Amino acid sequence: IALRNVAEAHGGIGNLAKRTGMGRESLYKTLSQKGNPKWHTLVSLVIALGLNLRLS
Template sequence: MNPVEALQPSHEELIDRLKHDREFTATYVATALTDVNDSERRAAGLIALRTVAEVHGGLGAVAKAGKVSRASVYRALSANGNPRLTTLIELLRAVGLRLSVELENKAASDLKRPVRGRPKKRS
């Protein structure tokens, strides 16, 4: 076993921590959501979210608690899923979490503002 594998919990240890450690679950989901934004790691992020849903009663129970169709949950949390924001918010709420916004390194003032006025005429 290499050192990286030694630091990673087994599947059973992961499930146990997700069931009993809310802080760990929140960090796990936050990391998964970061992965969802990366096209190369999207599938892993969605599967991580699916694992959390399964730990908290299963996809059907989470769908019902989140008032989302079961089919939507299965599609959204598949390796090729692309969950709607409303679906994601409801699923997180169903497992006792919420979506939040935090500052990133890039300041909003660094964004280019659109130029106001009339569009230039093409010649």
């Protein structure tokens, strides 16, 4: 849900779909409360949003 809020703040899901090459409907499902994105999808979204991901 938090990543969806960030996506909305950065131009919306449609804009993010264009930047990642992913389908808009697929992104809505991925970023929903029941969404369970694969690792490569999560990394693609983080990069497209200009965020950093740190694991520790």
